[in-house]
Amino acid sequence: MKHVLLVGAGHAHAGLLAALAQTPVRGARITLVSPYRRQIYSAMLPGVIAGHYRRAQAEFDVAALAERAYAEYLPGEVVRFDAERRVATLADGRSVAYDVASLNAGSRSDLSVPGAAELALPVKPFERLLERLRVISRVAVAGGGAAGAELAMALAYRGGAVTLYSEAAAFPPALTERIERALRKRRVDYRPGMRIDALEPGPVVVAGRSRQQFDLVLWATGAAPLPWLANSGLALDERGFVQVDHGLRSVSHPEVFAVGDCASLGEAKSGVHAVRHGRALEQNLRNVLLGWPVHRYEPQPRALLLLTCGRRYAIAARGNWSAEGYSLWWWKNWIDRRWMAFLAGKKKALG
Ligand SMILES: Cc1cc2nc3c(=O)[nH]c(=O)nc-3n(C[C@H](O)[C@H](O)[C@H](O)COP(=O)(O)OP(=O)(O)OC[C@H]3O[C@@H](n4cnc5c(N)ncnc54)[C@H](O)[C@@H]3O)c2cc1C
Structure with a gap:
């Protein structure tokens, strides 16, 4: 057998x-x-x-x-x-x-940025993420793909002050604009084109000449x-x-x-x-x-792609088509x- x-x-x-x-x-x-x-x-x-x-x-x-x-x-x-x-x-x-x-x-999350492996909380495994996700006050999210955007909006919806760092646009231009609008509406401090160069104890996010301290850095960059x-x-x-x-x-x-x-x-x-x-x-x-x-x-x-926006609201996209609304969340x-x-x-x- x-x-x-x-x-x-x-x-x-x-x-x-x-x-x-x-x-x-x-x-x-x-x-x-x-x-x-x-x-x-x-x-x-x-x-x-x-x-x-x-x-x-x-x-x-x-x-x-x-x-x-x-x-x-x-x-x-x-x-x-x-x-x-x-x-x-x-x-x-x-x-x-x-x-x-x-x-x-x-x-797994790509933790090759200096300091990320020691100081960031990777999204995977989810079971560990939920156990450690206690502080939802000042949170930095690394990675502007679907996962990063969804997590940023979910955390902002729960009252967190969320900053989203995104090195490069992950979607076609019209969809990128739609997601950016959604992020700003939910008061996510969205920083497109900003690559995290390193994490330092604090945790402090170092991106170019900017340095900012957070309570938590969530790592949702591309798959490794x-x-x-x-x-x-x-x-x-x-x-x-x-x-x-x-x-x-x-x-x-x-x-x-x-x-x-x-x-x-x-x-x-x-x-x-x-x-x-x-x-x-x-x-x-x-x-x-x-x-x-x-x-x-x-x-x-x-x-x-069905991307949730914190509250019961979602963006749907396929190729160059996209739409958004409450009914899409229910779908x-x-x-x-x-x-x-x-x-x-x-x-x-x-x-
Ligand atoms: C926050 C978030 C939201 C997302 N939302 C969506 C969405 O709405 N729609 C969508 O299409 N995609 C979504 N994704 C992407 C999606 O999660 C991944 O692409 C998808 O999980 C990959 O599925 P998989 O079947 O390859 O592996 P996974 O679903 O990641 O499962 C991997 C399995 O392998 C197990 N495992 C891991 N390591 C080992 C090991 N060494 N030995 C044995 N077992 C192991 C894990 O415990 C798990 O059971 C989201 C991702 C994130 C982070």
């Missing part, structure tokens, strides 16, 4: 497990390794911070999901992955051998690869993410799938894409176990709650 190892309970694996709970895979033993038994859904995190959701409403039960899918759940963190020997090593020293593996362990991928033996792209083929399999080790943020495809890193990867992964995992050819995954360069709320119901086994399919 083949042993399938799933690393991480990211969006794709969560969707895969929910699908396997409905139609189990035969002839394989599945193990899921992921550190948190209850996991926060990223799309609802700004809503938790803004106070629209209780934490429990934005969490899913990883252990229960694995159990429903007839998978063994091992709470833990992979610290080494050896694609040649087909073995993953966990932080507590245990090792898990596999025949087929799938990596959906996400990404997980460190253990570097020595995994898997073929990686120039940034260090796993290079995959059209079937979402490693180009160097086809028995290893990589999905979500940790895979390198022609797509932005987003939960929407990771969910789509999960659907393709389900099909291809079944095929691989049966010895059938894999299906082709078509990357989707233009995904729907996003419906999509997110439907996903959570699917993961909890209360909804058969997403339709």
